[in-house]
Amino acid sequence: MPDRPAYLRIADALREQIRGGVHPPGARLPTMTELGAEHGVSGIVVRQAIALLRGEGLVETRRGGGTVVRVTPPARRVAMDRYRAFARPAAPAAPATTFTRDHGIGWNEYRLDKEFTRTRATGELAELFELPAGTELLRRRFVFYSRGEPQQISVNYLPWDLVGDTPVSDPAREPWPGGTLAQLSFLGRPPTRVEEAVRSRMPTPEEAETLNMAGGVPVFAVTRRMLSGAEVLEVCRDIVIPADRVVLDYAIDLSH
Template sequence: MTEPQYVAIAGSLARAIRTGELRPGARLPSYADIAERHGVSDIVIRRAIKLLISQGLVRTIERRGTFVTARPDLTRVAPERQLESPETTFGNESGSDVVIERDTARLAATAELAEALEIAVGATVSHVVTRASEDGRAVSISDSYQPAGISGVDGAAFLEETIADRLPTPAHAAWLGTPAGDLVKTVHQRFLGGDDRVIMVSDISYPQDRYDAFVFRMPIGPA
C-alpha cells in the first residue's frame, strides 16, 4: 500500500517528538506553516494532527494551538501502522538504532494453518519471521503466513485484530527475553480481501509494557 501523505507527515512529527526535537509543552507550527513546508493542503495536516492526537502525542487548546503532551506514551495505531514498514514504524517511535531482521521460508500448511488461511492441509505457505530491536533491546517479533501466490497485503480490504496478554510461544519468549511464566502483549491479525478471502495471518508479540494503549480503525484500503 502507498503510504498516505498524512501518515508520512504524522510519522515525521512523531519522530521529532520521540527524539526530543519537539519537547513536551512545545507548540507546533500552525497548520498553514506545516502545510506549506510539506507542499500539501490544510486538510492533510488536519488529518496528520488528528492521528497524533489519537496517539497521545499532542493536544489542541482552543485559540492557542497544538502542543506536545507532557508525557507522550507509545500508542499502537492500526491500520495506519500497516501502511508502514517496521523500519519506519519503530524509527518513528524513538531515536534509537532500529534493526529489523527477517527470515523467510516456505512450508506445508498444518491443520491449524490450513484452517486459519482457509486452504487445504499440506498446501504451500509462505512464512516470514520479523524481529525488531532498538539499541540492542528486542521490542517485537512476528510470524506471518500467506498462501502460495500471494505477497504482501496490497489486496487487503479489511483488517481484523485480536489483542490479548498471553504467554508467548517459545520462539517469541526467547527473542523478547521474557522470563518463564511472564505474559507479553500479543496481536493476532487477519488481512482479508473484499471477497473475505484470507490474504495473510500474523501473530505479533511485544513486551507487555511496550505500549500504553491500542487504537483501532477498520476497514483498511487505499487512502
C-alpha cells in the first residue's frame, strides 16, 4: 500500500492533537509556514490539510488571526422531559420557555426573530396534521438567540381556524412565556402529547448563514407534533439545531 498523501497525514496529526487537547478550543494552530517546515511540505499541501479540517468543522480560519480550533460549547436539550415544566397553564415564577431553560438563560438574554404568514397545507403538512390538503394554516418562522448568538431555527404551523384573529397570531406578542404549549393552553386546548422525530442532515446555505455555522457541520432536524387527545394542534417542520451545539438526552422509565 502506498503512503497516504501528505495532506491527509498532516490532517490526521492535527486532528489527533485537537482531540487530545494539545490544541484546545480557541487555540491558534501553528502557522502555514511552521507546519510546512515541520512536515517538509509546501504551503499548498498544508492548505489542503487545513481545508479538510475546516470542512469537518474542527477549525476556522480568521482573517489576520490565523487558524484556530473551533469553540463549540454544547447546550443540553433534554428531549421530551423538557416539555413537562410547561404542560400546565400556571405561569412559572419568571418568564421562560423550553429554549431558555435548555440554555440556562434569563428572559433578558433571550431574543426571538419572527416571521408570520398565512399559507395552505401541502400534501406533507396535511398528512402530519391529518387534515385535507389546502387547509389554511398560520406559518411562523422563528430564529432563537441566546446571549446574542443564533442557536436554533423553528418553522411551525397552526390551523388558522384555531389561531386566526387571536393573540397567538400576532407576532408582536412574541416571545410568549411558555412558548407554543402555553399558547395552546391559552386557547383552551392544552396539549396532552408531544411527538418528535429526529434526523440529521447537512444545513441549507440559508440555515448555515443564519446560525453562523462552520463548514462541514450537520444539523439535527426535528419534526414535532403537539396533540390534544387525537387532534393535531401544531406541526413544527422543522426545528433546526447545529449538531455540534446540542446533546439530545432520552430517558425511558421502565417501572410500572
